Amino acid sequence: MKEKFDSKSILYSDTLIPDIFISEYLPILSAEAVRVYTFCCFLDKTERSLDIFKIVRRLDIEENVLVSVLDELTKKHLLTLSGRDIFLNDIKGIEIDRLYKERTSIKPEDLGEKESVISAINNQFFDGNMPIYMYGCIEQWFKKYRFEDPVMMMLFSISNEKGALTQNYIEAVAKDWFENGVKTVFDLEALFTEREKMRDVQSKIQKALNRKNPFTQYETDIINKWFNEYHYSFEIIEEALKKTVKISNPNIAYVDKILSSWYENEFKNIDDIESEKAIKDLTPNELRMIVQEHYQKINMKNSMLFENRKVEVFKKAPAIETLYNDINDLLFKQAFSPDKKAIAEEIKNKNYEMTLLFKHHNIPDDYLTRQYDCELCKDTGVNNGRDCSCKMEFLKSLSGKKEK
Secondary structure: OOOOOOHHHHHOOOOOOOHHHHHHHHHHOOHHHHHHHHHHHHHHHHOOOOEHHHHHHHHOOOHHHHHHHHHHHHHOOOEEEEOOEEEEOOHHHHHHHHHHOOOOOOOHHHHHHHHHHHHHHHHHHHOOOOOHHHHHHHHHHHHHHOOOHHHHHHHHHHHHHOOOOOHHHHHHHHHHHHHOOOOOHHHHHHHHHHHHHHHHHHHHHHHHOOOOOOOOHHHHHHHHHHHHOOOOOHHHHHHHHHHHHHOOOOOHHHHHHHHHHHHHOOOOOHHHHHHHHHHHOOOHHHHHHHHHHHHHHHHHHHHHHHHHHHHHHHHHOHHHHHHHHHHHHHHHHHHHOOOHHHHHHHHHHHHHHHHHHHHHOOOOOOOOOOOOOOOOOOOOOEEOOEEOHHHHHHHHHHOOOOOO
16 A cells, blocks of 8 residues: 655655657647646656546546536546546556557568658658557558558648648548549649649639638638539639629638539530520510520421331322322211211221232331321420420420529
8 A cells, every 4th residue: 555645755756657658648738638647657756646636626626517618538548437446557658558458560571661651751750759559550551551661751731831740640641632633742742733733723713702811621621522523614613703793791602502503404615604694684575586486497307207208108008198188088978068977987998908908018107107206296396285295395404494
């Protein structure tokens, strides 16, 4: 059992903090966690037991704050809690186990080459004092991401420039590069070039919106969507930016709404956008003429198809032409005859004869039936006195809109 220190003993004594704590844990802990851990080391030496009450009382810290701090320390395996009691863990032993028993090694045939890279990283970026855990991390990153040696050196060089030589930051950058297909220095140069272009584009967008503050991550993701998902050029984005003059507070959300609408309506280039603008500028009479011309073309197309089929069939079977003309004469006669029933029976018989001839010559039954693009309105644009659905579709296509 520990002997309780008196004030004189404390005056002349020292509390040892493991170097491994200073090297591996201190940089990643909150200031409050460092204070509590240091005090726990002191109490572990001077008190018979450690408990939450002592820390709350001696450090003048609120209990709810202490609970959060202790949770942070236990997650880092620096402390173990049992009820209200606190126990310091052997972090030296933990680090030795983690380094030598649990780390994943690279292939033996790669070991010599990778060790030279690791040594270079140690000397160049850590002045020969690289944290022990970082050796295992580098080996794992080589295996996981398959970077070339120069890429790994660039990874640490960039992290060093950012003042963030920590495991979490370095791995976040490594993961980002890997997800963007980086393995060689050429891949990395291509990624840097692409991102430099994006920064230039963002700068232009920022200027167009008269924006002083940098874009948030959310706004950056939206801008990236325009290029990576919509595959829009800056020329198209610039057209959307021009529309912001209509509002008092230009913003990314407004531009995104415009571009998303164009994307949903399958606008792919400036010509599509100009076409939409041209349609919107039409007068009602101009639009009516365009609709009439649209249906005239459809009717002309189907009429020519019908006439060509008649020529083809009549040449192949002249008897069909005779029956066809007879049926048309009877239909005209029926319209003025008082005995419509008798004429209808005659038409029925001649249609039956024609059906037999069609089968004999291997001609489809409906081959001489007039075809229409729209059976509802017979290519007139009007169905039961109202605009037909095909006309509505055509008008929507003119304005660049699709049926949802």
